[in-house]
Amino acid sequence: xxxxxxxxxxxxxxxxxxxxxxxxxxxxxxxxxxxxxxxxxxxxxxxxxxxxxxxxxxxxxxxxxxxxxxxxxxxxxxxxxxxxxxxxxxxxxxxxxxxxxxxxxxxxxxxxxxxxxxxxxxxxxxxxxxxxxxxxxxxxxxxxxxxxxxxxxxxxxxxxxxxx
Ligand code: FES
Numbered sequence: 001x002x003x004x005x006x007x008x009x010x011x012x013x014x015x016x017x018x019x020x021x022x023x024x025x026x027x028x029x030x031x032x033x034x035x036x037x038x039x040x041x042x043x044x045x046x047x048x049x050x051x052x053x054x055x056x057x058x059x060x061x062x063x064x065x066x067x068x069x070x071x072x073x074x075x076x077x078x079x080x081x082x083x084x085x086x087x088x089x090x091x092x093x094x095x096x097x098x099x100x101x102x103x104x105x106x107x108x109x110x111x112x113x114x115x116x117x118x119x120x121x122x123x124x125x126x127x128x129x130x131x132x133x134x135x136x137x138x139x140x141x142x143x144x145x146x147x148x149x150x151x152x153x154x155x156x157x158x159x160x161x162x163x164x
Contacts, residue, residue: 060153064091064109067161076148082157083107083144093159100144105129107143108163112156119146119155135160 062085064072074089086094086107098104102125111119116139122130126145130136143157 063156065158082146093163109143109157111139
């Protein structure tokens, strides 16, 4: 077999692979999609379920209340941080100067008491940063350290006056 025949043989394999690959997406009610992928040339079926409400990710509502009582209700996808939810929606009082690396404390919030058990534990780094704040309260958190999960749908936090 010369080198020209080798090239032809090698080209046939990916072409066959392409024609035997199938992808099917099924909607599962209002809350998700099932995706099946058939790679015929390898004899593989891959399947996955994506919980979806709007786009790929659950949307949750977070309410930010300013020190003067002004309210900002935002809808964000799960996966980011509460700080990102505020910044991307233009909520005042969250500067996030360090971009979320837990080193500036300009994303300080007070978590509504009923949500304290759902926002996760403070890391030693977050604890250290908060200990430098004179306006720290028992429900203080750095919003960049709170991950937005489905359980936080309806979360209420207040932004401290000193961040305005
Ligand atoms: S954004 Fe800097 S500590 Fe949260």
